[in-house]
Amino acid sequence: MGRSPCCEKAHTNKGAWTKEEDDRLIAYIRAHGEGCWRSLPKAAGLLRCGKSCRLRWINYLRPDLKRGNFTEEEDELIIKLHSLLGNKWSLIAGRLPGRTDNEIKNYWNTHIRRKLLNRGIDPATHRPMNEAAAAAAAAQVEATTISFAAVKEEEKSTSGFSGKDTKIPVQEKCPDLNLELRISPPSHNQSEPMKSGGRVTICFSCSLGVQNSKECSCRNDSVGSSSSDSSATGYDFLGLNGVVLDYRSLEMK
């Protein structure tokens, strides 16, 4: 389509924000609220691109930001959310109050990825490394089906499950990995799906797609069968009570 740039770049500052610029931006947004980002820089007397202002506000200046180190609970929550949503950082951030998508993305790339690798888990597929490798090899033989592992291999990228380019698998290559990713309201036999503090009850191994493992404590029977089994099981995932979150719809957003 050939879009014009979001602002006149010739007269905009780039790089790190100064204290004065921060103060101006904060003062303007306090007075006028988050409005039109395109016109904000001029109105606020900032020599910045509107996008840059938005990013600075959202990622750094917003008063409700938590800052500081991630807790162990947040770590596990991010891992669980990533196993379901992939690199949908904004969706993940939406479930972590006070955290930004950028912050989570950085944290994932610098800490959690390594953490999972140390556990022997492929951060892209959330499956044990050797198992993921085997699945990838099998996928190369059987080119008519697509698996996450295969996608990752082809793209040779660390973000094999990236949002824009993600292809919804046409057929499950890894039967124990529920690619439908449907999050459903709790069923009767999970009358108390949430523990205090919003912690989910699905076991960690299941959340990573290792549903046959000995560690599995929730005994989800979706292994090797249709996803309707898992949707019938009905996790109340992260407090999404009464909401059926179908990843395919997220993809179509």
Place this chain on the structure above:
DNA sequence: AAGAGGTTCAACCGCCGGTAG
């Protein structure tokens, strides 16, 4: 002490979807 190499994270870039005209 200093330089090399590694890590972190704020910021930028380019693309996409939604929407107003």
Place this chain on the structure above:
DNA sequence: ACTACCGGCGGTTGAACCTCT
């Protein structure tokens, strides 16, 4: 229906900082 614009997103970059030798 089409075009242009805007906000938002995810991937990437690079400066600052840290650790090791």
